[in-house]
Amino acid sequence: MNYSIKKQVNYSFTGAVSKTKAVLAEEGFGILTEIDVKATLKNKLDVEWDNYVILGVCNPSLAYQALQEEKEIGLFLPCNVIVYEDKGKVFVSAIIPTVAMKMIENKSLNKVASQAEEKLKKVMDKISSKNQDEKTRKVFDLVCGMELNMSDVTHAFEHEGKEYYFCSSTCKGHFVSDPDMYIGEN
Numbered sequence: 189m190n191y192s193i194k195k196q197v198n199y200s201f202t203g204a205v206s207k208t209k210a211v212l213a214e215e216g217f218g219i220l221t222e223i224d225v226k227a228t229l230k231n232k233l234d235v236e237w238d239n240y241v242i243l244g245v246c247n248p249s250l251a252y253q254a255l256q257e258e259k260e261i262g263l264f265l266p267c268n269v270i271v272y273e274d275k276g277k278v279f280v281s282a283i284i285p286t287v288a289m290k291m292i293e294n295k296s297l298n299k300v301a302s303q304a305e306e307k308l309k310k311v312m313d314k315i316s317s318k319n320q321d322e323k324t325r326k327v328f329d330l331v332c333g334m335e336l337n338m339s340d341v342t343h344a345f346e347h348e349g350k351e352y353y354f355c356s357s358t359c360k361g362h363f364v365s366d367p368d369m370y371i372g373e374n
């Protein structure tokens with residue numbers, strides 16, 4: 189059973205998390221929880237895992253309607269949106285609320301779930317269209333000085349809250365070893 193609306197994006201992982209949060213907010217979703225799965229697995233089990241975050245998101249008025257229909261619905265709240273890395277690719281995925289609601293036989297609840305689904309679909313469409321615009325954005329590789337389309341960026345690195353982009357692992361490696369030297373030059 190397909191239970192997710194999933195999109196591959198060409199943002200870096202941290203870029204994808206912040207874009208996803210921004211679009212969710214634009215579409216009226218609050219972010220109630222944020223679970224860093226990678227950090228949790230590392231802390232609890234000392235295992236290495238890909239970047240992976242679970243966002244618990246909620247549209248207050250839809251949640252209120254759902255709770256009025258069925259008090260136990262809290263078991264399905266909030267809706268989850270995940271951002272994760274798999275083999276170097278970054279994905280954003282949202283649960284399909286109507287699929288989750290199939291377990292519960294309540295017609296008026298399905299209506300609320302459909303509304304939530306419409307909103308989440310809009311969020312996912314917005315993320316992928318912003319991502320399309322992003323692909324043609326020009327950035328500079330501060331190491332070799334090359335101008336790159338975002339779609340040609342193969343390596344990214346976050347330094348002091350800002351993202352830097354590179355044409356190759358070599359350029360990234362130089363940057364990582366001494367970021368201030370390259371930032372200082374510009």
Ligand SMILES: [Zn+2]
Nearest residue numbers: 329332355359
């Ligand atoms: Zn380069």
